Amino acid sequence: MTTRTFKLGDREVNRLGYGAMQLAGPGVFGPPRDEAAARAVLREVIDSGINHIDTSDFYGPHVTNRLIRDTLSPYHQDLTLVTKVGARRDDQGAWLPAFSRDELIRAVHDNLDNLGLERLEVVNLRAMFSAHEPAEGSLEGPFTVLAELREQGLIRHLGLSNVTAGQVEEARRIAPVACVQNQYNLAHRDDDALIDQLAADGIAYVPFFPLGGFSPLQSTTLDQVAADLGAHPMQVALAWLLQRAPNILLIPGTSSVAHLHENLTAATLNLPDHALAALERIAGVQP
Numbered sequence: 001m002t003t004r005t006f007k008l009g010d011r012e013v014n015r016l017g018y019g020a021m022q023l024a025g026p027g028v029f030g031p032p033r034d035e036a037a038a039r040a041v042l043r044e045v046i047d048s049g050i051n052h053i054d055t056s057d058f059y060g061p062h063v064t065n066r067l068i069r070d071t072l073s074p075y076h077q078d079l080t081l082v083t084k085v086g087a088r089r090d091d092q093g094a095w096l097p098a099f100s101r102d103e104l105i106r107a108v109h110d111n112l113d114n115l116g117l118e119r120l121e122v123v124n125l126r127a128m129f130s131a132h133e134p135a136e137g138s139l140e141g142p143f144t145v146l147a148e149l150r151e152q153g154l155i156r157h158l159g160l161s162n163v164t165a166g167q168v169e170e171a172r173r174i175a176p177v178a179c180v181q182n183q184y185n186l187a188h189r190d191d192d193a194l195i196d197q198l199a200a201d202g203i204a205y206v207p208f209f210p211l212g213g214f215s216p217l218q219s220t221t222l223d224q225v226a227a228d229l230g231a232h233p234m235q236v237a238l239a240w241l242l243q244r245a246p247n248i249l250l251i252p253g254t255s256s257v258a259h260l261h262e263n264l265t266a267a268t269l270n271l272p273d274h275a276l277a278a279l280e281r282i283a284g285v286q287p
């Protein structure tokens with residue numbers, strides 16, 4: 001059985017957390033189709049014992065943060081809210097870089113206001129050299145701005161998102177990095193080496209799109225492994241991540257209480273060696 005918790009900054013959080021992005025409207029733009037249902041998911045997240053929620057003010061924009069504040073504040077003292085800055089939305093919902101000093105300072109203050117906090121527990125700098133995948137480029141300027149805001153007491157811990165191993169090293173020379181949030185799942189394994197390096201250094205790795213994202217993973221191998229174990233494919237996909245490395249923290253997103261419950265069962269599923277070997281083949285990795 002995998003361990004249940006890992007350190008995020010100086011807090012020990014449950015490895016199964018929740019990603020709030022799916023609570024905004026279609027395309028992560030505008031209000032949810034059903035606000036009462038979105039609030040019910042958030043309440044159930046807390047009632048289920050989850051103590052790590054991932055969000056951003058650019059979801060909506062502002063929508064998920066305000067939903068979280070209006071539904072969950074005053075917050076349970078055990079709850080770790082992680083947000084990210086570095087992007088903005090235009091009037092049509094497009095995702096644009098927002099890396100200037102002024103934009104970063106404004107984004108931190110917007111997150112504080114919309115979450116109803118005096119200090120943000122963890123802020124990830126979301127690199128936007130390419131919106132869809134890590135791409136090289138210096139993060140020194142924007143990360144230094146966030147490090148200053150941390151020194152001022154507005155942020156407790158810093159993280160990075162959509163970054164290369166070189167950018168992690170660059171940032172760590174400026175300020176401590178508590179977590180890295182990149183795309184990673186059973187079928188998308190670009191970060192295998194980075195995960196192992198971060199595990200050795202005690203830094204949390206938080207895969208986004210752990211279930212494959214907007215179009216969840218579809219694989220006959222995954223379906224077969226799940227059927228053999230009497231489990232759900234999404235439960236297996238999450239259990240595989242939990243077994244992949246001890247520093248992986250999960251933030252699966254869902255707008256459904258039923259899916260939330262299904263995803264939480266991943267923590268109780270132990271994948272035997274033959275299942276792990278079969279799952280490795282989905283991304284063509286030799287076990």
Ligand SMILES: NC(=O)c1ccc[n+]([C@@H]2O[C@H](COP(=O)([O-])OP(=O)(O)OC[C@H]3O[C@@H](n4cnc5c(N)ncnc54)[C@H](OP(=O)(O)O)[C@@H]3O)[C@@H](O)[C@H]2O)c1
Nearest residue numbers: 019020021054208209210211212213234252253254255259
């Ligand atoms: N840093 C970044 O650049 C970045 C980018 C993307 C996401 N994120 C963060 O990562 C979190 C997770 O990513 P994500 O939500 O985009 O993708 P995900 O967790 O891989 O998958 C979410 C999708 O899976 C579906 N789903 C969830 N549980 C399911 C289940 N048990 N059975 C069937 N379908 C299920 C959801 O639909 P339903 O709503 O119908 O359940 C939704 O369509 C986000 O919430 C966000 O906080 C960060």
